[in-house]
Amino acid sequence: MDVLDLARTQFAVTGGLHFLFVVLTLGMAPLVALMHTRWAMTGRPLHEAMTRFWGQIYVINYALGIVTGLVMEFQFGLAWSGLSHYAGDVFGAPLAMETLLAFFLESTFLGLWIFGWGRLPRWLHLACIWLVTLTAYASAFFIMLANSFLQNPAGSVARDGRLELVDFGALLTNKALVFSFPHVVAAGLFTGGMVLVGASAYMLRRRTEQVEFFTRSMRLGVVTAAIGITFTMGFGYAQFAGVQDGKWDNVGAAIGLALMMEVGQLLGLVVLLVMLPLIRFLPRWRWAYPLLVAMTPLPFVLSIAGWVAREVGRQPWMIWGRLTVADAMTPGLTAGMVTASLIGFAGVLGLLAVVDYVLIARTIRRGPREPDLGAGVPGETRAPALSL
Amino acid sequence: MEVIWFAFFAVLLVGYFAxxxxxxxxxxxxxxxxxxxxxxxxxxxxxxxxVLANEVWLVAVAGTLFGVYPALEGEVLFALYPVVVAMLLSWVLRDAGLWFRRRADGRGWRGFWDAMIAFGSLGLSFGWGMALYAAATGFAAGPMHPLGLMLGMVVTLLFAWHGWTFLAWRTPGEFGAARPGRALVVSGAVAALPAAGVLAGAMPYLVEHSASAATLNVLSLMVLPFAPIMLGAQLWVWRTFRPGKDAFRLPSFF
Known part of the structure; x- marks a missing residue:
């Protein structure tokens, strides 16, 4: 592989790993916020247990979203400085907004939500998880705004060999953005819903005592997945009107697209025509549990396939029709430099991703009895905390 | 407008250090x-x-660097390529240590992630000294310059002292000393001095290389109205977790 292929591989690996975790974050944040709302309104222990159990899975997943995101953010400067040189005046603004308006607040409120358990008043604590959800969606919006500019460089003109921002409104109404953002958000909801379904099926199969807990979780998951897949497909088809000519001439992109659409539609049929109508009985059908567990990884595969279609289809352009990926690469970057950093990032992040999934599986297997999240809340009877 | 955004950028970087x-x-x-x-x-x-409210200041620094100084973003990061990669890996391992250390039982598990926290903190602190020295020389000196290594040592010691003051403020007597909030403000200011010095020296260069007026206008319109909310959220953290008798009452998630 030459240096360009290595740099592309590095971005693809970190970007792919990042989205595997982000897609679940986007789907689970509103679900956990919903559970927390019901707990705040009713005070029922069942709703508290659901908030803490699914909340813990959400935050364990979140950890890898953060660390992979950090590596992505800095890679623009490390390996793709040609992009900021040519289009930084346009492309930099949405990335700056993402960090300042969205992630800065998201991280601050998430810290308050996790560590404010038992300290913050009930409604303020609830407000934190809704603010986390809101800012997570704002984050996704600005990232999709930046990505859509690469697909279709609206709102800018080339002057003196650089792109200048002339119309920010055109970036916001970019035809590559208006349907892809809701498509991604809905895919997140679909993923979050299917994880609830799969984890609940796994626990019911293990004959957990928490039958009501996982029956409710599974039904919430089915409804969420049904809403998610409907809008994912709807906004997915709507995107075709705005796709650049020649995007699917690229074999890799065409395969990603075909995989996503065929498997996605099949899953959509199963969710909408089988799981949703039979939602009352589904949690009691033992024979269905292994099938539901087996379906859990599919939304993640489809999400990656979708990104492959969108990003590989952009090749050889970094910015469609304006700047090639080869020209966007940092001048002076050597194969040795990228190889070393690629091994470091892929090795460390890959291992951490595996550990993270093992920890999520372990949290699910332990069930909702004693999650670490919110442990030691006053009023609960338990031994004093042994470790602090 | 360029000066306002320089001030914004400077506050973020100094705030990160403090x-x-x-x-x-x-x-x-x-x-x-x-x-x-x-x-x-x-x-x-x-x-x-x-931690979550603090580390995000550096994410904001990087975002602002991209948005306000697009011409410099690539140069700065590329000039420091090996240091930035090592610092990122250190940051990743430190964060992973915090998130993972209590997620499984067993002495070995927690000990391993505690070592990653210490190792990552060291890599990040030392790397900052090296990066700041290289930036101060306009990247004429490589990061491995002896003075850069010395500044790495200085920043590491400053952070250790700042961390010690923090423990003495938040958990008085627990680790040997008790310090009032004033002492923490002082140690924070001192810990931020190296960054503040480099920023002061680089100010004319940074202001000159700002993004175009159109870009800064859009950024100002979108971001500056939210600055009070960002500040408010940070103050809320400090108000909620101020030291008190309940500092250790609840088990920590990390």
Whole structure:
């Protein structure tokens, strides 16, 4: 592989790993916020247990979203400085907004939500998880705004060999953005819903005592997945009107697209025509549990396939029709430099991703009895905390 | 407008040093002051509620660098390529240590991630000194310059002292000393001095290389109205987790 292929591989690996975790974050944040709302309104222990159990899975997943995101953010400067040189005046603004308006607040409120358990008043604590959800969606919006500019460089003109921002409104109404953002958000909801379904099926199969807990979780998951897949497909088809000519001439992109659409539609049929109508009985059908567990990884595969279609289809352009990926690469970057950093990032992040999934599986297997999240809340009877 | 955005950028970087400085300091002190597992648990629990709100200042620095100084973003990061990669890996391992250390039982598990927290904090602190020296020379000197290594040592020691002051403020007497909030403000200001110095020297160069007026206008319109909310959220963290008798009452998630 030459240096360009290595740099592309590095971005693809970190970007792919990042989205595997982000897609679940986007789907689970509103679900956990919903559970927390019901707990705040009713005070029922069942709703508290659901908030803490699914909340813990959400935050364990979140950890890898953060660390992979950090590596992505800095890679623009490390390996793709040609992009900021040519289009930084346009492309930099949405990335700056993402960090300042969205992630800065998201991280601050998430810290308050996790560590404010038992300290913050009930409604303020609830407000934190809704603010986390809101800012997570704002984050996704600005990232999709930046990505859509690469697909279709609206709102800018080339002057003196650089792109200048002339119309920010055109970036916001970019035809590559208006349907892809809701498509991604809905895919997140679909993923979050299917994880609830799969984890609940796994626990019911293990004959957990928490039958009501996982029956409710599974039904919430089915409804969420049904809403998610409907809008994912709807906004997915709507995107075709705005796709650049020649995007699917690229074999890799065409395969990603075909995989996503065929498997996605099949899953959509199963969710909408089988799981949703039979939602009352589904949690009691033992024979269905292994099938539901087996379906859990599919939304993640489809999400990656979708990104492959969108990003590989952009090749050889970094910015469609304006700047090639080869020209966007940092001048002076050597194969040795990228190889070393690629091994470091892929090795460390890959291992951490595996550990993270093992920890999520372990949290699910332990069930909702004693999650670490919110442990030691006053009023609960338990031994004093042994470790602090 | 260029000056306002320079001030914004400077506040973010100085704020990062003053705030995340003590988290890294506590991480550095973990093997020294936390001889027992319980001791390390208490040290991590003391900083845990602040970490997410503190480290995000550097994410904001990087975002602002891209948005306000697009012409410099690539040059700065590329000139420091090996240091930036090492610092990122350190940051990743430190964060992973915090998130993972209590997610499984077993002495070995927690000990391993505690070592990652200390190791990551060291890599990040030392890397900052090297990066700042290289930036101060306009990247004429490589990051491995002896003076850069010396500044790496200085920043590491400053952060360790800042972390020690933080522990003495948040958990008075627990690790040998008790310090009032004023002392923490002073140690924060001192920990931020190296960054503030480099920023002051680089100000004319940075202002000159700002993004175009159109870009800065859009950024100002979109971002500046939210600055009070960003500040308010940070103040809320400090108000919620101020020291008190309940500092250790609840088990920490980290």
């Amino acid at each position: 705030l995340e400085g003590f988290d890294l300091g506590v991480g550095l002190l973990l093997p020294l002051l936390g001889r027992t597992r319980e001791g390390r648990d208490r040290m991590v629990a003391a900083m845990a509620p602040y």
